[in-house]
Amino acid sequence: xxxxxxxxxxxxxxxxxxxxxxxxxxxxxxxxxxxxxxxxxxxxxxxxxxxxxxxxxxxxxxxxxxxxxxxxxxxxxxxxxxxxxxxxxxxxxxxxxxxxxxxxxxxxxxxxxxxxxxxxxxxxxxxx
Amino acid sequence: xxxxxxxxxxxxxxxxxxxxxxxxxxxxxxxxxxxxxxxxxxxxxxxxxxxxxxxxxxxxxxxxxxxxxxxxxxxxxxxxxxxxxxxxxxxxxxxxxxxxxxxxxxxxxxxxxxxxxxxxxxxxxxxxxxxxxxxxxxxxxxxxxxxxxxxxxxxxxxxxxxxxxxxxxxxxxxxxxxxxxxxxxxxxxxxxxxxxxxxxxxxxxxxxxxxxxxxxxxxxxxxxxxxxxxxxxxxxxxxxxxxxxxxxxxxxxxxxxxxxxxxxxxxxxxxxxxxxxxxxxxxxxxxxxxxxxxxxxxxxxxxxxxxxxxxxxxxxxxxxxxxxxxxxxxxxxxxxxxxxxxxxxxxxxxxxxxxxxxxxxxxxxxxxxxxxxxxxxxxxxxxxxxxxxxxxxxxxxxxxxxxx
Numbered sequence: 354x355x356x357x358x359x360x361x362x363x364x365x366x367x368x369x370x371x372x373x374x375x376x377x378x379x380x381x382x383x384x385x386x387x388x389x390x391x392x393x394x395x396x397x398x399x400x401x402x403x404x405x406x407x408x409x410x411x412x413x414x415x416x417x418x419x420x421x422x423x424x425x426x427x428x429x430x431x432x433x434x435x436x437x438x439x440x441x442x443x444x445x446x447x448x449x450x451x452x453x454x455x456x457x458x459x460x461x462x463x464x465x466x467x468x469x470x471x472x473x474x475x476x477x478x479x480x481x
Numbered sequence: 482x483x484x485x486x487x488x489x490x491x492x493x494x495x496x497x498x499x500x501x502x503x504x505x506x507x508x509x510x511x512x513x514x515x516x517x518x519x520x521x522x523x524x525x526x527x528x529x530x531x532x533x534x535x536x537x538x539x540x541x542x543x544x545x546x547x548x549x550x551x552x553x554x555x556x557x558x559x560x561x562x563x564x565x566x567x568x569x570x571x572x573x574x575x576x577x578x579x580x581x582x583x584x585x586x587x588x589x590x591x592x593x594x595x596x597x598x599x600x601x602x603x604x605x606x607x608x609x610x611x612x613x614x615x616x617x618x619x620x621x622x623x624x625x626x627x628x629x630x631x632x633x634x635x636x637x638x639x640x641x642x643x644x645x646x647x648x649x650x651x652x653x654x655x656x657x658x659x660x661x662x663x664x665x666x667x668x669x670x671x672x673x674x675x676x677x678x679x680x681x682x683x684x685x686x687x688x689x690x691x692x693x694x695x696x697x698x699x700x701x702x703x704x705x706x707x708x709x710x711x712x713x714x715x716x717x718x719x720x721x722x723x724x725x726x727x728x729x730x731x732x733x734x735x736x737x738x739x740x741x742x743x744x745x746x747x748x749x750x751x752x753x754x755x756x757x758x759x760x761x762x763x764x765x766x767x768x769x770x771x772x773x774x775x776x777x778x779x780x781x782x783x784x785x786x787x788x789x790x791x792x793x794x795x796x797x798x799x800x801x802x803x804x805x806x807x808x809x810x811x812x813x814x815x816x817x818x819x820x821x822x823x824x825x826x827x828x829x830x831x832x833x834x835x836x837x838x839x840x841x842x843x844x845x846x847x848x849x850x851x852x853x854x855x856x857x858x859x860x861x862x863x864x865x866x867x868x869x870x871x872x873x874x875x876x877x878x879x880x881x882x883x884x885x
Contacts, residue, residue: 364609365576368601372573437579462574 355381355478356400360392360418361407361435366458370405370435373466379479389413393421401430403476406452408436408443419450431476435469486519487857488526488868489849490875492767493546493643494664496657498673500767502544503875504570504665508853517550525558530872538563539876546570546596546643554584559593568594568615576612585612596643610639618644618661626655633659650674669847672806673765681808681818684759687711689819692752695745696820701737708736714755721751721881746793750776753800754881757807770878771847772803778843778874779836782862787835797821798828798836799843846871 357374361367367385374383384401386392390413396404408415415434422428433454434447444455454472459465487508495501507515507523515523524547531539545562549569553559559567569588576582576597589595589611596615609616618632625647632642644656647666650673656664681689687710694704708715715736722733733739739748757772776799780792787795801821805812816826827834832841842856846867857867 365573365582365612368573368599369577371601372599458577458579460578460580462577465577 355379355402356384357381357403357405358384358386358392358395358401359405360386360389360410360415361405362387362410363407366407366435369462369465370469373462373469376466377470377473379473381478389415389418389421392418396422396427397425403473403478404430404432406432406434408434408438408447416446416450419447419452423451433469433472433476485864486515487846487853487864488523488871489846489853490871491665491849492669492771493544494653494668494767495662496664498653498765498767500543500770501663502540502546502566502568504546504548506548506849508849508851515548517552520548520550521552521556523547524553524556524562526868527872528558528561530869531876532561532563538566539879540566541879542566543879544568544594549575551575551578551581551584554581554588559588562593564588564592564594568596570596570598570615570617573597573599582612589614613640615641615643615663618642620644620646620652625652626659629656629659629661633661667848668765669767669771670803670806671765672768672809682759684711684714685756685808687714688752688756688759692749692756692819695749695752698745701740704740705736714759717758718751718755721754724880750793750796750800753797753804757800757804768803768807772800772807773878773881774874775802775840775843775847776800777877778846778870779839781870781873782842782860782867783836783839785862785866786860787839791836794822794825795836795839798825798840801825801829802840802844842867843874 359367359370361370371383371385374381384395386395388410392404392406393413406415406418413421415436419428419432428451431453432451433456434452435456435458436443437458439457447455453476456465456468456472459468488505489508490503490505492503493501505523505527507519527545527547531545533539544566546568547553547570549571553569571585576585585595594614595612596617597609597613598617598619600609600616618629620628629644632644641662642660643663643665644661645665647653647656647664647668650668650671653664653666653668687707690707691704694707708718718736719733719739722739733742753776754773757769776796779799780796783791783795801815805815808815810818812829816829821829824834824836828836828840831837838856838860842853842860842862845853845856853867857864
């Protein structure tokens with residue numbers, strides 16, 4: 354079973370991601386944090402197999418969380434950024450911080466699911 | 482869409498068992514899911530038929546829940562509906578697009594209600610309020626109370642929760658006790674157990690006597706003397722006659738005046754209505770309202786083919802088809818107590834005769850039944866005919882003021 358941490362402040366995005374993961378029907382447990390600070394504490398306390406991370410969040414955003422994880426040598430798990438931003442600068446910055454995959458939130462659910470599924474498979478999650 | 486398919490409705494109840502509103506949707510015919518364009522058309526059709534140019538919103542305090550797609554958010558017809566009485570129900574998957582979310586926020590800011598389906602309710606409270614005024618709770622399995630408990634504990638104060646499908650009154654009670662705000666299910670056809678009504682009370686006995694006298698064209702003076710035995714009945718009868726547009730063109734102040742203006746036949750329908758609503762306890766408002774809508778819908782559906790004269794009989798057939806449940810009697814006991822024309826009896830017992838098919842069609846509109854299309858086709862009624870009659874009956878039932 355994959356232990357996944359989803360970090361996103363928006364309820365609708367959390368629900369959509371959770372729904373997509375359920376529809377992929379692979380064995381997983383999802384834990385949700387609503388910002389980078391909360392996620393940081395969770396990662397210090399338990400091991401996750403995968404991090405699904407939004408970038409734009411209040412207080413500690415996704416970039417800052419990634420920087421803190423690297424500084425504390427806690428960035429051992431694969432990281433998939435799931436962001437509404439399609440800016441090249443955001444992608445480049447994410448890559449520089451060691452992100453493994455970048456999923457841009459699509460305008461329709463089917464597209465979002467397809468992109469997320471492809472990223473999960475690339476990161477070794479058997480998303481059926 | 483209104484020319485090719487049928488509107489079906491489900492009532493929404495509040496925790497006090499009052500009919501909060503109706504959910505309207507296109508019947509999913511032959512497994513075909515309504516397209517975005519179909520659903521966009523639903524708003525337009527509803528706006529055209531329940532929002533009167535002069536009289537405004539014809540459904541009084543009722544809220545309409547409409548199956549929605551993002552295209553509805555910018556349709557002109559949406560602006561023709563009163564925002565405080567309109568709730569657009571979206572599947573959460575439709576809110577993936579940030580532009581759609583912005584449009585949803587804009588209509589929310591304008592006062593239109595938005596319900597979200599498919600929510601993970603353990604995540605309620607995470608910034609849903611800008612997008613939604615309702616979230617829909619889907620019940621599955623047998624332990625509805627247990628599920629409702631989970632949902633109630635996750636409830637966010639600014640969001641109202643709609644439970645579906647709530648199929649029994651026991652489930653309804655469990656959900657109401659746990660703080661859910663509205664319920665969708667088949668309760669409109671189920672008498673409320675506990676404190677059961679059985680048979681007719683003294684007021685209903687008087688009404689029954691009056692019905693028999695009206696059928697026999699009895700003298701007005703004799704009718705008045707029977708009615709005088711229960712002053713509350715007189716008041717209620719005149720209120721019904723005046724609020725629902727008896728057609729007299731002015732306020733009717735006495736039974737004698739009503740009969741002299743319009744004759745005996747229309748009076749019978751108001752007595753049937755009184756009979757159904759004169760129970761002191763145990764009835765459910767939703768069952769009563771369903772009976773009124775059904776009666777009026779059967780009447781409107783048959784008007785074109787059978788003429789106005791048949792209207793009273795069709796109305797009576799529709800009302801009587803739920804009178805057994807309202808009175809806690811078997812249909813045979815009802816028919817033994819009240820003399821009805823043979824054609825009405827045939828409709829009630831077998832859905833046969835000249836009125837039976839119209840009654841069956843009116844019933845099917847309450848049940849998202851696949852029979853709606855074939856029943857309408859057999860009566861040479863187009864979907865537009867049925868849909869217009871359906872919304873008109875819904876509006877008429879509000880004008881009667883059952884819970885007023």
